[in-house]
Amino acid sequence: QVHLVESGGGLVQAGDSLTLSCVVSGPTLSNYYMAWFRQAPGKEREFVATITWGGGTTLYADSVQGRFTISRDKAKNTGYLQMNSLEPDDTAVYYCAVNDVLSGYKSAAWDYWGQGTQVTVSS
Numbered sequence: 001q002v003h004l005v006e007s008g009g010g011l012v013q014a015g016d017s018l019t020l021s022c023v024v025s026g027p028t029l030s031n032y033y034m035a036w037f038r039q040a041p042g043k044e045r046e047f048v049a050t051i052t053w054g055g056g057t058t059l060y061a062d063s064v065q066g067r068f069t070i071s072r073d074k075a076k077n078t079g080y081l082q083m084n085s086l087e088p089d090d091t092a093v094y095y096c097a098v099n100d101v102l103s104g105y106k107s108a109a110w111d112y113w114g115q116g117t118q119v120t121v122s123s
Contacts, residue, residue, distance in 0.1 A: 002026040002112040006096050009117030012086055016121070020081040022096030022114055029053045032100050034079045036070060037107050038092035038119075045095070047105040049081065053098075061105075063089075086121045093118050 035050035097110035
């Protein structure tokens with residue numbers, strides 16, 4: 001059973017920083033991939049970033065490239081999303097997801113999800 005729990009969301013002002021965490025329990029993650037997605041009200045869930053758990057290779061959506069950093073702590077089975085220079089358009093519920101195959105940008109391809117954490121950026 002794979003279980004993911006996100007935390008770290010909150011209300012911040014434009015330009016502020018925030019770090020989200022995603023604790024994963026269940027599998028050995030060495031051959032897994034983790035991703036962060038977000039969903040704003042009335043919009044589809046969109047890809048934010050992904051990382052290969054073993055090698056640490058990362059990939060970002062254009063909208064967050066240079067502002068967000070995805071990382072993981074293998075010892076803690078925890079993934080992170082460091083978000084800098086936040087903008088009101090970053091307001092959304094942020095979800096982490098894991099899978100044991102390379103799953104790409106489409107949310108439907110990811111098997112395991114957390115419950116989400118709200119990030120609100122005021123202008």
